[in-house]
Amino acid sequence: MTDEDRRTTTTAAADHGLDEGRYLYCVVALRGSDAGRERDTGREHDVASFDVAGVDDEPVSIVTSTGERWDGGQTPESVEAGIGAIVHDCEELYDAADPRLLKRWLVQHQRVVDEATAQFDTPIPFQFDTILRGGDGGVGSWLEAESETLRRALDTVAGLCEYRIVVGRTEPIPTAAIVTEDDELAAxxxxxxAASEGTAHLLKKQYEQQLDSRRRERDRQLVAGLEERLEPLVATLQPLDRRPSVSLADVSSTTEAGSEDDATGDEVTDDGEPICRYAVLASDDAIDEVGSLLDSVADRDGITVRFTGPWPPYSFVPAFDEDSDEPPRQTEVP
Amino acid sequence: MTDFQPSRQQADLADVLELLLDKGIVINADIAVSIGDTELLGVQLRAAIASFETAAKYGLAFPEGTDMDRLAAAVDEPELAESDRPNIPIDATRGVNVTGEDGRIQRDSSTADREHTLDEFEDDDHASPGGEDDGSPKDEGETPRQSATDSQTEDDA
Structure with missing residues (x-):
């Protein structure tokens, strides 16, 4: 690295004001305690044992709305009840074109949020690569300024997790199954x-179109029925676009092609054509019932169901669009 | 009761990708930087994320004027060069992760049509300060900082 490079890098960091950057993982509710023990129960406090490596193996810390900071594994003298953010110090945005490196970062980010969930109950997770300027003080000020929204959000998701449901069709509904229940098609x-070649061709086209339309109608009914039965079981039901909004670029053409972890989760091949996708916010208790319901859906011929979770409630976070003229994000707080 | 339980083991990367890259809290304010601010940042990350329709929806698409040849060389993904973008360099990639990637960019760009590297573009920009500003950011309100003028000041200081 030449002096010129070094100067450019420093300038770049200064450009983006990240010399005092704090990479954000999630916001957690802190219970009041003395010397790492909860006042009420005497049980060892969460803060004391929160020690996990973050993105790019950075050590993580907890910063509170008063700007106090505890590094991982450190046992504070006392903890005021309030809210805190899990952070690590960083100087630049995490940016890489290599999907393997990106995946590694994502998994590391997720591991921190999982650990936070285990220690502090359900957190409010940040999007990957969200960095706040202004050091611990900046984090504290932001937490303080948004405390009302954050507390309300934490209360809303307390004891709940996000689950993802994808219903896919691996085989079309058999023609016979539709025709036997459809007089028009049967006729x-x-x-x-009986028709001449030309007429038969046109009629056949009409037949195929009707068949397609009946198939779509059947799937719509399936989806409507599922939604109707799912909704009362969960705290919030959020329909998603049928296809994931984000996928990774195909890495097969990169130099180290062939490695097993290059699979980018292409759902179409394994789970068929998605006919509906949901994010649901649900309690642990509700999951057995949701599972039974999905079981009954998955029993149908040509249908697969993917049921994943528990995830932190990424799809159920409040929006913070202070000074933006962008359209609001598709987020929802029940 | 039921044998159908949620799982996080079965190739759930698809979920992780969507949850972490498209959901979660975003702070749309000058006090924060996020992958949404890709007019200036996260250029390589954007190359790794495939679904551009949605990316475009959230302002993550390649800004008009992105030099696709150079980007293709930078991320070792020749097909990108075929993408339908005008071949005009912009300052969106300036100063982003110039460390560590330089060697590869240098090597790859020797076979590309253009001979420029990130550093050369830096020089170009300095030779004609602000020259590319008009052509770069298209989305309104998406430029938390315009780096060209800032860095000019920094360098002079």
Missing amino acids: LEPRID
Whole structure:
């Protein structure tokens, strides 16, 4: 690295004002305690044992709304009840074109949020690569300024987790199954057989179109039925676009192609064509019932169901669009 | 009761990707930087994320004027060069992760049509300060900082 490079890098960091950057993982509710023990129960406090490596193996810390900071594994003298953010110090945005490195970062980010969930109950997770300027003081000020929204959000998700449901179709509904219940289609069949070549071609086209439309209608009914039965079981039901909004670029053409972890989660091949996707916010208790319901859906021919979780409630965070004229993000707080 | 339980083991990277890159708290304010601010930042990350339709929805798309040849060389993904973008260098990638990647960019760009590297573009920009500003950021309100003028000041100082 030449002096020129070094100067450029420093300038770049200064440009983006990240010399006092804090990479944000999640916001957690802190219970009041003395010397790492909870006042009420005497049980060892969460803060004392929170020690996990973050993105790029950075050590993580907890910063409170008063700007106090505890590094990982450190036992504070006392903890005031309030809110805190899990952070690490950073100077630049995490940016890499290598999907393997990106995946590694994502998993490391997720591990921190998982650990926070285990220690502090359900946290409010940040998007990957969200960095606040202004050091611990900046984090504290932001927590303080948004404390009302954050507390409300923490209360809303307390004891709940996000789960993802994808219903896919691996095989089309058999033609016979539709025709036997459809007089119109049933009537078309002998007409096609009897017609001249040209007319038969047109009728056949009409037949195929109707068949497609009936298939779509069946799937719509399946989805509507599932939604109707799912909704009362969960705290919040959020329908998603049928396809994931984000996927990784195909890495097969990169130099180290062939490694097993290059699979980018292409759902179409394994789980069929998605016909609906949901993010649900639900309690642990509700999950057995949701599972039974999904079981009954998955029993149908040509249908697969993918049921993942528990995840931190990424899809159920409040929006913080202070000074933006962008359209609001698709987020929802029940 | 049921044998159908949620799991996080079965190739759930698809979920992790969407949850962490598209959901979660975003702070749209000058006090924060996020991957949404890609007019200036996260250029390589953007290359790794494939679904551009949605990316575009959230302002993550390649800004108009992105030099696709150079980007293709930078991320070792020749197909990117075929993408439909005008071949005009912009300052969006300036100063982003110039460390560590330089060697590869240098090597790859020797086979590309253009001979420029990130550093050369830095020089270009300095030779004609602000020259590319008009062509770069298209999305309104998406430029938390315009680095060209800032860095000019920094360098002079």
